Amino acid sequence: MAEQQASGRQQTAKALLGLRDLVLTGQLAAGERLSEVALASRLAVSRTPLRAALQTLEQEGLLTPLSSGGYEVRRFSRQDAIDAIELRGVLEGTAARLAAERGVAPARLRLLSELVERLDGVFGQVPGSVDFEAYAGLNAEFHRLLAGASGSDLIGRELARVTRLPFASPNAFVAGAEVEIPAFEATLFVAQAQHKAIVEAISRREGARVEALMREHARLARHNLDFVLERQPELKGKVLSLAMLAS
Known part of the structure; x- marks a missing residue:
């Protein structure tokens, strides 16, 4: 089996x-x-x-x-993809700042903390042992809860729309990365450290700090996009044909 x-x-x-x-x-x-x-x-x-x-x-x-x-x-x-990633960072940063400034219900904050703990469990003891499938599912749930923590239905709807743009999904490049692009594993460790800092900043009501953290978090997708395109130099300066699910 x-x-x-x-x-x-x-x-x-x-x-x-x-x-x-x-x-x-x-x-x-x-x-x-x-x-x-x-x-x-x-x-x-x-x-x-x-x-x-x-x-x-x-x-x-x-x-x-x-x-x-x-x-x-x-x-x-390529610029469209870069702009989409940047736009997600702006919206998620705003959502996180509002969550910190307005306050988050203790139950939701516990759920976010529990998700971060569960994400710790997907990292194995040795390099190359990350459970990418489990990471993708938990990461998607983390971002969904975070979007709702702002208390703004408008921001939630716009984030849902933005994440359907090219490479703007929080899980862009995660699926299949273990087979062909092991370098992406390193970005997951960075992302997980950021997850912890984001929850901590929200719990401490640090709006400006968590907004900056979220924007940096989204830029991991930009890093991975650049990595993919640098592996295929013929794509530079060309219009990409893509079909859109982006840290």
């Missing part, structure tokens, strides 16, 4: 990394409707892991779901 689960994760990671590469390198054109059958054959994976990869890239903002079913590739520039 354990071997089957490991094989399934590897197939999903293979599909995700392969599909993302096809989009980033422009081998799949902007506006192109994607065929599951053709992509599964091209990437040498079954349709189950391919569907998981398609859903992830939608969350990352690289793909757009079609009303008739399926997905098409989105088009945007």
